[in-house]
Amino acid sequence: MTAIFDAISEPIAKRVTSGLAKIGLVLRSRAWKGAGTAGVTPTQGHALGLLRDAPDGMRLGAIAKLLGISAPTASEAMNTLVTKGLAAKTPGLDKRSISLVLTSEGEALADQTREWPDFLADAVDTLDAAEQAALLRALVKVIRALQVRDEIPHQRMCVTCEHFRPFVHADKLNPHHCAYVDAAFGDRHLRLNCPEHAEAPASAQEDAWERFTEQGRVSDGSAAANEAVVGHVPRQG
């Protein structure tokens, strides 16, 4: 039994994290490079993307949370967008709150900044379809795990949506069902940012998640790997 690498390897979760960090790093630095040509900064560009998905406008606090920055930082960035004529402040429901909406110039620029990460999408496209689906599924799981721990803002993902019906169809390629669209779909269609998302009650989320993960393991076809790949001894490599 050659378990040498099990003994001398850093835990796989740490190496995965390191890979995610590397990709995050290059996304950051790319955003800076793209920023110069587009006339907006990375934070502003990201905010434009968020607003593009919210035609009804977004509150300042919501933007700050989604961007992972403090309210003052968001406030200043948004003021800059307004000054540049890319966004406008409209009164919200309250008199204290404001709702930010894009101007037409802002929409045009948002469509450009959206393309910043295309270089990464191209790299992802070098994977075959099954691998992309597995990657998406894994990312959804990781993000969901972060979300239940409140370590990431709540995302508009299928797996927490009240319209999500995991594994209700026999078709292995499209086993899930969306009750909103009323159509079957598969892992490769999972969304992270669905406009029609509606957060399901906690208990319903739990049930769906159980079904999603359990069934998913079986349909994976990798049951053999599951049994054999068990504990590893943490050790720096």
Place this chain on the structure above:
Amino acid sequence: MTAIFDAISEPIAKRVTSGLAKIGLVLRSRAWKGAGTAGVTPTQGHALGLLRDAPDGMRLGAIAKLLGISAPTASEAMNTLVTKGLAAKTPGLDKRSISLVLTSEGEALADQTREWPDFLADAVDTLDAAEQAALLRALVKVIRALQVRDEIPHQRMCVTCEHFRPFVHADKLNPHHCAYVDAAFGDRHLRLNCPEHAEAPASAQEDAWERFTEQGRVSDGSAAANEAVVGHVPRQG
């Protein structure tokens, strides 16, 4: 035939990218929060991590590249580390170049900043072993794709190492071989930052990559036929 979601979905590569970006975002904002308590900033913390892996020291330019920042930015951050007594400048091979090494205080702090992304590692650990391995493999592929396009600095990954022998063993769990350690290993052991990495010649990289991706897709029993390639291969069991 229900292909509705194929028609109304954003390309999967874009959704994957968006997921990666979300994770990158939370890593960033976490680093800022951790920064305050540790007494170093995110960039400095990341640099400490790099230096921790390079006992022989690193040149300034190398740090800048790996961090995806410009030389001046790196220079100032490193000067701050030196001022704080966490790192020291030692003369490099050239009289113009410098080599940065950690002080013992720096090493201690580096071990702390290393734990910044543990929250993400915990989330990754909610995946089962097979999924983690698939995720790692997918990330390696993405990073490799970025690397051949020169969109990310060269990483010390197995898949570009001259000691890497993909799919030379029949054991499906440990089909690869590392000629440096002289031991078999599997996808779950793939490294992104191996201290013993030696960049293989381009043609050898190509060949290994071909074998790695092709065999990985099929994963039939034909790996046994390749066993002659390695020479003296430690037998399992």
Place this chain on the structure above:
DNA sequence: AAGGAATGTTAGGTGTGCTAACTAATGACC
């Protein structure tokens, strides 16, 4: 009407990150 919570903003400070311009050492070429 009097707290208290929620929403943004202002103030002040540090860190991030860039380009451009500079010094110094190296290496290549005649």
Place this chain on the structure above:
DNA sequence: GGTCATTAGTTAGCACACCTAACATTCCTT
């Protein structure tokens, strides 16, 4: 040897990112 281009790192000057603390409003509760 002498010139020239390259490479390594620094300095200067600037704009943006990001924070905490303190503040004004508005809203909700009692």
